Amino acid sequence: MGTEMIVSAIAEYAAPLLGDMGLELVEVQFRREGHGWVLRLFIDSEAGVTLDDCAAVSREVSAWLDVEDMIDHPYHLEVSSPGLERPLTKIDDFRRFAGRKARIKLREPKDGQRVFTGTLEGVAGDCITVVADGRPVQIMFEEIARARLAL
DSSP states (O other): OOHHHHHHHHHHHHHHHHHHTTOEEEEEEEEEETTEEEEEEEEEOTTOOOHHHHHHHHHHHHHHHHHHOOOOSOEEEEEEOOOTTOBOOSHHHHHHTTTSEEEEEEEEEETTEEEEEEEEEEEETTEEEEEETTEEEEEEGGGEEEEEEOO
8 A cells, every 4th residue: 555545544544533532633644764664643632732632542543553454564653743833734724823824835836926924814715815025915725735834
């Protein structure tokens, strides 16, 4: 099974599980690093993430992975908070973090610019408004390659 399929299968399993636990799945990563393969789940909640939350998710996902046996080589499972510069991956993330500073990278340049850093102002449908360099910029969600909160 390929890396993308593994990430997709884990996300499909973990998202509803975390929802039942009062948590949100932010991102799943599976990649080779210096010490071997690492499977990372980034989780979040309105109240923040505790060490107990990470341990509970790790136990549940680890047990499921043992049963499914979809990864045929050694790996390390890590579960953590996405941190202060968390990725914004869903349209609801842009709503939730309105008023916060974000860095948005577009798939294609808009007005000659590909990266916008500014304050998230709001969302209307699939259109996100960010105030960058003192001016509002409207960006369609599908135009975004990557976005994350910024300090």
